[in-house]
Amino acid sequence: MYRKKRALIIVDHGSSFKEANDMLIEIADMVRQSSKGEIDIVKHAHMELAKPTISEAFNASVAEGAEEIIVHPYFLSPGMHSKEDIPNMVKEAARKHPHITYTITEPLGIHPKIIDVVLDRVVKADR
Template sequence: MRALLIVDHGSRRAEANQVLVAVEAMLRAEGTFPIVHHAHMELAGPTIAEAFDRCVGDGATEIVVHPYFLGPGNHSRTDIPALVEAASQAHPQVRWRVTEPLGVHPKLCEIVLERAASEPAER
């Protein structure tokens, strides 16, 4: 069974971490993946190892890890894959891969334009 694990940086601010909780709930409700969990790379829990374990505990045999980052920086290209590799050692029977981050995509442009049009100017 496939699982989706979304990973952000993590923050000391609880309200910032709640964003990924909300995204997880939306992705779960959408239904493409039967298992959806989130993790924070650092500064908050659940960790990548904890979330990987949760996916396996829910029956995952394949885990697709998505870095919830805009660009392909060190965290999405190096740190997250290394942390997933370490987490996978406890579950050698589970296949996994790390996707590209959000990156450049027309749908992101739509969101930026929508936000720019709807938010009142401040000053």
């Protein structure tokens, strides 16, 4: 059965601190290694303050053959960025590629694995 070539773009706010932006690169690499063939292309992008932009990541995904793009706002909770800013930026990027379908996921939100991470941080801070 044919499946469209899918790209995932993980989007954060972007920062003037290189270390913060490097973390998103690492997250994208980890997702790429763990995707088990479900995602063909994994990119990272920043809303502002750093490159690549959402538009640049969208264009690069299409250039690599993506037919469907999934955008994940890498934020803990829903807000103006995940509900309005990112969708508007993606819509603008998609205008150049009317043949490409795209979806925007919910942010990380409430999930049992997030609790595991919080507890892990607490244990490490207690040492």
